[in-house]
Amino acid sequence: MKWNSPNAGVAAPAANSNEAEKSVMSLADIQNTPDERNIPIDRVGVRNVRFPIRVKDRSNVSQPTVGTFTLTVDLPKHFKGTHMSRFLEVLHDYGHQIDGESLPMILEELRSRLNSQTAHLDVEFPYFMAKPAPVTGNIGLMEYDCGFSFSRGATEYAKVIAKVPVATLCPCSKEISERGAHNQRGLVTAVIEPFEFVWLEEIIEMIEDSASCSLYSVLKRPDEKFVTEHAYDNPRFVEDVVREVSIRFDADNRIEAYTVEVENFESIHAHNAYAMIERRKSR
């Protein structure tokens, strides 16, 4: 038996594996038959695969979480199908730890076991950061939906994804109103391609610094007073937030390319405000 599972106490029925091995031989391999249609497939594989993973965080602790994977390869025109079970085998063999070292290894293993030129891996997962409240310093755990998108072969890229909820306060509303200003929760989605390693925490902090105010898990009254006034003193349109993130990403030489989207769940409308910037730096 080839796999073992980190949280499995179940004994596997190693039982009839010899027999199984034999019976595989005798069953037709339809996927492997030639295909006459002469059409190569760009990507083929498995999607919405849920798998428990660990992601190393900035404090060098390996944080347990749950990944949702898409794993694909290219399929040359002369094969009828790919072997879907091998994607899962590779994931069970190598997928428990997800980081900059394991991801290229997983992709190489996919290319090799699937006899393909190119392999792609996309994974999203909830990621937690301990974050002190701004005045009381009480620690709360904030969750961010993060991910990686890697490719190796005919295309090669390594993308890091962070979705960061923030507060935005409307500069127009503040300017024209005698009191108050509408504000709301917004979501900033960043996809970056780094030249060199960047921690998820660093991306998250650059984004939080770009908003009217950062969000927190536990806020006592002095904290709530602080975040209210801080947001009021830092009004930001979606246009401002997307530009402020852009400034920070432009200034960071480790970042080669990025897309930043900001979506505000407007507190005065039922629809959302939206802004997007996409850049690739020339070396």
Next chain:
Amino acid sequence: MKWNSPNAGVAAPAANSNEAEKSVMSLADIQNTPDERNIPIDRVGVRNVRFPIRVKDRSNVSQPTVGTFTLTVDLPKHFKGTHMSRFLEVLHDYGHQIDGESLPMILEELRSRLNSQTAHLDVEFPYFMAKPAPVTGNIGLMEYDCGFSFSRGATEYAKVIAKVPVATLCPCSKEISERGAHNQRGLVTAVIEPFEFVWLEEIIEMIEDSASCSLYSVLKRPDEKFVTEHAYDNPRFVEDVVREVSIRFDADNRIEAYTVEVENFESIHAHNAYAMIERRKSR
């Protein structure tokens, strides 16, 4: 052929229907075979059925929209299965207009065609109201997710559902802060059981009146100034909104029972604030 579709220009292949009729006779009716397990089923039917409908609005215009239906009946212990296609036949025959008259008729038809004691219908649909901006009076179309949940037979009820997005401004944040106050979009979900007919528009307006401010589709600057100041002058916790809706529903003698939920997409947290009141009036 029994159905016709309001937006179908396609000619149906009436073709082989005689033959079909015969072949039905010869095919076993497994659903109709006896079941020995002695277990009645509370509800059985179809779910997530999408169907174009019309809903009459307060201005007596029949508004076209798209319904998502669940249709179910009870199944006595002695039958193996229900006849799923009949739910769709009833919907195609009677479901194009959804209102207080057609719904009981659809339920009676389901009970009759499915030979069941009780029938249930749930439908949700986007519903639009033309709403003038508060200062300029510019008309914008606001969308609300609404629905009906009806039952006839051993259980009898008629529920009206409205989900209304609103603005809420935090009274605590306003009180303790020197300037500004955090506010956000919230969603109020009301399920009411009326003694007598109530328009969806009336429920929606009672809810919008209970929040810090109503939402709008098109707001020019004088409108935005108005809604900002109006929200600031009417701070409301989720607790306040749920109580304000409750007061209005209690005062309306057409309403027999209700559940009101308020969920705030807090602009200072990544999680939501929530409150719920459930009441049944004694006549």
Next chain:
Amino acid sequence: MKWNSPNAGVAAPAANSNEAEKSVMSLADIQNTPDERNIPIDRVGVRNVRFPIRVKDRSNVSQPTVGTFTLTVDLPKHFKGTHMSRFLEVLHDYGHQIDGESLPMILEELRSRLNSQTAHLDVEFPYFMAKPAPVTGNIGLMEYDCGFSFSRGATEYAKVIAKVPVATLCPCSKEISERGAHNQRGLVTAVIEPFEFVWLEEIIEMIEDSASCSLYSVLKRPDEKFVTEHAYDNPRFVEDVVREVSIRFDADNRIEAYTVEVENFESIHAHNAYAMIERRKSR
């Protein structure tokens, strides 16, 4: 007052519009102030706007449905913000009918009112087709999530989107098993860029012809026998479906470019099988 709503019987408070006009003049236009950050924004606008629309179908009937819109423009580096309300004004003025003629007009209007070089419109909507059952010919309404994605200005494209649920039956399972074969619902998502006009119905039918079997709303027993045997006689991997669609799109000279994705909700796994082909034809 400039707008009127097709399903609004409500009289608009034309009231204080003169006063409003005046007050606009006196309120600062923050969006219009210069921006020193020197960063143009690729796209800025509104998202998740729900609006009742009509879409002309192949039978030349204008089908009422509900659109979910994203409307964006580019923002030059020297402006602080865009004027979000104008997107909604354009939608209320021109958005009730969505087709190949109205879409370019909406985009031109957006470019003009927003003083921008480029405008983009994305809209998704449920779309219904009347479809006869394969044997009895009974007509049922099938729903498909469709959409358009148009751009005019510095980028110019016109994309048509159709999401078509189908049945797929596994060729490997059929070959190696003594009886039966696993099959399941799959979803085919096609995005095409046409040289010339193509009906949504034509795209949907090309996709349905590529699967093991098409889906239906109302199936009586002779129909169910037919679709069961038809799927068994036409086994298709996701790889087969994506190639079969590709063959049909390649053969249609009205289609310039396309992306086809197939996702199978496998009945033997909790995850999905997936395949994708992306092509641009050289004239």
Next chain:
Amino acid sequence: MKWNSPNAGVAAPAANSNEAEKSVMSLADIQNTPDERNIPIDRVGVRNVRFPIRVKDRSNVSQPTVGTFTLTVDLPKHFKGTHMSRFLEVLHDYGHQIDGESLPMILEELRSRLNSQTAHLDVEFPYFMAKPAPVTGNIGLMEYDCGFSFSRGATEYAKVIAKVPVATLCPCSKEISERGAHNQRGLVTAVIEPFEFVWLEEIIEMIEDSASCSLYSVLKRPDEKFVTEHAYDNPRFVEDVVREVSIRFDADNRIEAYTVEVENFESIHAHNAYAMIERRKSR
């Protein structure tokens, strides 16, 4: 400072906590002010709180996963509001391990810190089981969405939730067709109230035994042959599956009450088939 986070290497700015303590004293406690509306609130609290947790599994390993929480209490009519931050404090203090022992403790702590009569906790989380393939015995990790819903005070209940994807093969289609039979993925949702402790794994297995076939993560060809034929030999309507689960739950004396729902993502329709049974046993 009272909390510490398991995956936090960040040093908290314990800094200005004395000052903070003082400033809390001076800030008005709006929530604590009397309310004149005379309306008690059934439930008030926080929703969609994401938090890393551990859940003990049958092999006595504490499985790390991510919980999505709703925490609520009742609010007497004489208080204006609840203190939302205390829900988060309780979660950070006690919520890292979720099991039959910690849940009542968390609820007691909520009742005490929120000065309320009744407290409710709902949590959902992905849960993994190592499961051998039926022939080769290869171990794959299967994910199930599970949860707990507990209440203490004026209402007292303890509910265990498991959502289990399965395969179902249609008995009617098999009977009337000369070859094949349509089958599909279905989802069984069980909510049980136990008299005594029941492992999630036990509930999941009772449900999987009730379907046409269980789902697997990794299947090699001999496994695929097995599951195809096993499903074909065990045809089940949604009505059959819901009854089979009901038989197993009825026979298990540890289970006091249950609701079982089965929803089939039909491979011949775009809509779903559905069945539901709800039972409470008399002791």
